[in-house]
Amino acid sequence: MRQFRPLIVLPLLLAAVLVPGSASSASSGTPLTGTVGPGFTITLKNAGGATVRQLDPGAYTITVHDLADIHNFHLRGPGAVNQATSVEGTGDVTWDVTFVDGLYTYKCDVHGSMHGSFRVGPPPPPPPKLNGKVGPGKTISLKTASGGSVKGLAHGVYKVVVRDATKKDNFHLSGLGINKRTGVAFRGSKTWTVTFRAGKKYVYRSDATKKLLKTFKTA
Numbered sequence: 403m404r405q406f407r408p409l410i411v412l413p414l415l416l417a418a419v420l421v422p423g424s425a426s427s428a429s430s431g432t433p434l435t436g437t438v439g440p441g442f443t444i445t446l447k448n449a450g451g452a453t454v455r456q457l458d459p460g461a462y463t464i465t466v467h468d469l470a471d472i473h474n475f476h477l478r479g480p481g482a483v484n485q486a487t488s489v490e491g492t493g494d495v496t497w498d499v500t501f502v503d504g505l506y507t508y509k510c511d512v513h514g515s516m517h518g519s520f521r522v523g524p525p526p527p528p529p530p531k532l533n534g535k536v537g538p539g540k541t542i543s544l545k546t547a548s549g550g551s552v553k554g555l556a557h558g559v560y561k562v563v564v565r566d567a568t569k570k571d572n573f574h575l576s577g578l579g580i581n582k583r584t585g586v587a588f589r590g591s592k593t594w595t596v597t598f599r600a601g602k603k604y605v606y607r608s609d610a611t612k613k614l615l616k617t618f619k620t621a
Contacts, residue, residue: 431461431498436477436508438487439470444516446477446508454520457501464497472512479506479522486511529559529595534575534606536584537568542614544575544606557600557620564592571611577604586610 434454438444446454446464466475468487476486481502487495489512503523510516531547544552544562564573566584574583575596582594586609598604598620607615 431463431500432457434462434464436464436466436475438466438468438473438475438510438516439492441470442473442513442516444473444475444508444510444518446518446520453518456520456525457522459500459502459522461498461500464499466495466497468492468495473510473516474512475508476511477506477508480504529561532560532562534562534564534573536564536566536571536573536608536614537589539568540571540611540614542571542573542606542608542616544616544618552618554618555598555620557598557602559595559597562594562596564594566590566592571608571614573606574609575604575606578602580604583609 433449434446435448436444436446448454464477464485466487468475469492471490471492474487474489477497477499478484479501481500481504483499483501483506485497485499501522505519505521507517507519509518532544532552533547534542534544536542546552562575562582564575564584566573566589569587569589572584572586572588573592575594576582578599580596580598582592582596584590584592600620603617603619605615605617
């Protein structure tokens with residue numbers, strides 16, 4: 403007479419599937435931590451505790467610690483990223499976001515002085531360099547990195563390195579949105595990052611000698 407043995411294979415397979423943690427779960431994004439409050443501070447830091455300045459595109463998991471009921475943490479940027487905690491509420495919240503190339507900002511919507519930003523993707527190239535010089539003697543110049551005298555410029559951001567070689571004149575660069583100068587009695591070097599607007603006239607001169615004055619226009 404044939405005997406039947408219990409079927410135990412199927413229950414064992416089911417048990418293996420149902421054991422907590424045995425199934426693979428979707429990987430979370432790179433962790434970041436945002437904090438606002440309790441004072442008038444707002445930060446976004448990476449897993450190593452450094453302030454976020456630049457990130458690679460991709461998925462991120464942001465844990466926000468909202469520690470004040472007078473502030474909020476508002477993150478915005480490309481790729482339809484627009485996440486915010488409430489002003490009145492406090493506590494922790496977690497956001498899963500995908501960052502794409504571009505500039506992102508975070509701020510408190512109530513207090514405009516509380517803000518920060520970071521760039522996703524490769525950093526922008528350094529701005530073009532201009533070399534300004536006043537002295538020795540009654541001379542003043544502004545030249546491109548290749549050594550050509552500036553008679554016109556494309557609009558945009560520039561790094562201006564000024565060498566002041568006299569204590570009788572100064573180098574004064576001015577125009578829409580720009581008013582940078584060395585002191586007349588100063589001798590040394592200064593570096594400025596400036597933005598020239600399109601279609602505007604700019605002047606560089608010495609405030610002590612009227613004939614040391616030159617102009618150029620931007621395109």
